[in-house]
Amino acid sequence: MKRLRSAGRILGAAVIAALTLAGCGSTSTPVADNTPITLTLATFNKFGYSDQMLAAYHAAHPNVTVVQNIAATSQAAQDNMFTKLAAGSGLGDVEAVEVDWMPKLKQYSNLFVDLSTPASKGRWLDWKAQAATVNGRLIGAGTDIGPEAICYRSAPFIKAGLAGDPAGVAQLLTGDWNNYYSVGQRFTAAHTGVAWFDSAGATFQGLANQYSNFFEKSDGTVIATTNPDVKNAFVSVLNASSGSSAHLQEWSTDWNAGLANGAWATMLCPSWMLGVISGNGPKIKDWKIANVFPNGGGNWGGSYLTVPTQGKHAAAAKELALWLTAPEQQIAAFVTTGNYPSQVGAYTNPALTGAMNPYFNNAPIGQIFADRAKAVTVTPYKGIKYAAIMQAVQDGLTRVESKKQSIDASWAQVVSDINAL
Numbered sequence: 001m002k003r004l005r006s007a008g009r010i011l012g013a014a015v016i017a018a019l020t021l022a023g024c025g026s027t028s029t030p031v032a033d034n035t036p037i038t039l040t041l042a043t044f045n046k047f048g049y050s051d052q053m054l055a056a057y058h059a060a061h062p063n064v065t066v067v068q069n070i071a072a073t074s075q076a077a078q079d080n081m082f083t084k085l086a087a088g089s090g091l092g093d094v095e096a097v098e099v100d101w102m103p104k105l106k107q108y109s110n111l112f113v114d115l116s117t118p119a120s121k122g123r124w125l126d127w128k129a130q131a132a133t134v135n136g137r138l139i140g141a142g143t144d145i146g147p148e149a150i151c152y153r154s155a156p157f158i159k160a161g162l163a164g165d166p167a168g169v170a171q172l173l174t175g176d177w178n179n180y181y182s183v184g185q186r187f188t189a190a191h192t193g194v195a196w197f198d199s200a201g202a203t204f205q206g207l208a209n210q211y212s213n214f215f216e217k218s219d220g221t222v223i224a225t226t227n228p229d230v231k232n233a234f235v236s237v238l239n240a241s242s243g244s245s246a247h248l249q250e251w252s253t254d255w256n257a258g259l260a261n262g263a264w265a266t267m268l269c270p271s272w273m274l275g276v277i278s279g280n281g282p283k284i285k286d287w288k289i290a291n292v293f294p295n296g297g298g299n300w301g302g303s304y305l306t307v308p309t310q311g312k313h314a315a316a317a318k319e320l321a322l323w324l325t326a327p328e329q330q331i332a333a334f335v336t337t338g339n340y341p342s343q344v345g346a347y348t349n350p351a352l353t354g355a356m357n358p359y360f361n362n363a364p365i366g367q368i369f370a371d372r373a374k375a376v377t378v379t380p381y382k383g384i385k386y387a388a389i390m391q392a393v394q395d396g397l398t399r400v401e402s403k404k405q406s407i408d409a410s411w412a413q414v415v416s417d418i419n420a421l
Contacts, residue, residue, distance in 0.1 A: 048333025140304030146270030275337025297375025
């Protein structure tokens with residue numbers, strides 16, 4: 001699950017240095033089956049872990065009470081993770097991690113419990129498990145992946161004289177990013193009263209996920225400032241944004257209010273975004289999903305559950321993390337919030353393949369996101385600086401959308417910020 005970062009900065013070198021001094025031994029102690037314990041589950045945004053799901057776990061484990069703490073953004077969760085790793089205490093028993101900062105976390109794999117078991121081998125998509133594996137140790141149990149479709153509001157489409165049904169919109173948007181922008185110009189010219197898309201930052205994310213080596217070479221060498229694809233994407237999305245965007249930074253208060261008010265007509269829609277849209281805009285009745293994505297396919301985000309060794313109940317926490325990421329719970333989370341499973345055992349389950357979403361006018365989300373997952377052909381390389389580079393670019397996009405800088409001036413600052421990492 002990808003949760004695009006807030007404007008907060010990546011933590012400084014002092015915190016990272018402190019991590020190298022943290023102990024590698026677990027402080028956990030065995031807990032008898034009948035000893036009452038409380039496990040804290042730290043997530044962010046919408047993971048789909050409902051009160052009913054956690055109550056079901058308690059019913060099966062009467063001695064275990066699970067308390068979920070939900071951070072507002074991935075950035076807030078990331079800052080909390082590295083601060084408390086460095087401190088050596090204060091983390092939850094189970095901590096969620098977003099895929100973009102997993103590479104940085106893997107440097108401190110000794111501070112996390114190995115979640116692999118004989119029974120869990122082969123449960124996840126190979127690339128999903130590999131991204132959280134260090135020297136044969138699985139430090140993150142995969143939750144979701146983020147195959148992308150296009151979510152859209154049918155009423156303003158029809159008002160603009162465009163197709164309003166999912167099949168018609170899919171046909172309209174089949175093509176590259178230039179086609180997506182071009183249709184947006186036609187939509188904007190119709191003066192429907194809403195924007196074409198939400199923000200340049202969110203749209204840039206979809207572009208970035210379609211390159212194998214966008215910011216870094218596979219050996220970790222940073223190429224973000226010299227790779228022409230990066231600057232071209234930066235400029236093109238801002239040019240499109242100038243007339244078609246709502247100019248609302250994703251995850252901001254204003255962005256949440258925009259969702260509530262139906263302020264834009266389309267948005268890039270990884271499966272986990274369904275819960276974000278419906279949760280923020282319960283009164284908007286015309287959201288639908290088109291089984292299409294510019295340039296073919298893309299995967300935006302996906303997360304993991306980790307168990308820090310600093311916890312007192314590591315064995316019980318490992319059991320909880322593996323239960324939450326088992327196929328049955330992944331399917332339940334998908335039905336609740338749209339988080340598409342990363343467990344291969346879920347993909348043939350009728351509860352997944354036949355899933356429909358009432359909020360999105362009974363969209364057949366099981367079939368749509370199965371198709372979108374098959375359309376993903378690129379797994380981007382993400383090294384230890386990926387998250388920080390993406391933050392620098394996102395900050396640059398925001399400066400232009402908020403009219404603080406021109407495109408050229410902002411790009412120059414992006415280059416400077418990346419070179420300073």
